[in-house]
Amino acid sequence: MDGVVGSIIPIILFVLFFVMMFGIGFILNMLMKTTWFPAYLFVIVIVPAVIISYWKKDLSFFGNIEAYSLVDLLTACAGLVGAIISGTTIRMLRRSGFKMF
Numbered sequence: 001m002d003g004v005v006g007s008i009i010p011i012i013l014f015v016l017f018f019v020m021m022f023g024i025g026f027i028l029n030m031l032m033k034t035t036w037f038p039a040y041l042f043v044i045v046i047v048p049a050v051i052i053s054y055w056k057k058d059l060s061f062f063g064n065i066e067a068y069s070l071v072d073l074l075t076a077c078a079g080l081v082g083a084i085i086s087g088t089t090i091r092m093l094r095r096s097g098f099k100m101f
Contacts, residue, residue: 010071017075018082025086035091038083047076 025038055064 010074013071013075014078017079021079021082022086022089025083026090029086029090035087038086039080042080042083046079050076 021038021042028038028041029035051064054067056067059067
């Protein structure tokens with residue numbers, strides 16, 4: 001049972017971060033009328049904040065990067081993909097004639 005639960009948790013994380021960043025990005029795009037702001041925000045603010053909060057001074061740069069597991073990196077990628085797809089969706093809706101706020 002532990003193996004099944006251990007393999008489901010990363011899938012739930014990927015979907016959760018994708019949906020969360022898509023939703024936040026979609027709302028920000030509607031309110032601020034910018035297309036790519038959520039993707040920039042993710043790269044400029046969220047990624048460095050996570051890296052700095054888990055940075056260990058006793059490890060080298062590559063040692064700190066290697067400390068992240070594949071699940072951590074794929075979860076971050078899922079969030080970034082959600083932010084990018086929210087911008088693409090808003091752009092497509094605006095080109096189709098929909099006006100948001």
